[in-house]
Amino acid sequence: MREGIPRDVALKAVTLAPAQMLGLEKRLGSIEPGKDADLVVFSGDPLDFNSTVEQVFIDGILAYERTKDVRLQRLLEPGATSRPAEKAP
Secondary structure, eight states, X not given: OTTSOOHHHHHHHTXXXXXXXXXXXXXXXXXXXXXXXXXXXXXXXXXXXXXXXXXXXXXXXXXXXXXXOXXXXXXXXXXXXXXOOOOOO
16 A cells, blocks of 8 residues: 555455465355354454454354463563574473
């Protein structure tokens, strides 16, 4: 969108267009009755780099919830590092 692509075209480029290229548009790529219920819920606009994944549903079943992600909570703790602590000899 930064280069002037319309928002709806950018959104289709990451949803419906790939499904169409793979011939799977009858099952995937948009939210419609009868299609697979694989959804990602973002904290904001899905095309905004600042948005985070809040929930993921696969086949309509909650598969991920950010508030219950223990690994993420540990990483976000003050003083946390991305590398595991080394063991003392």
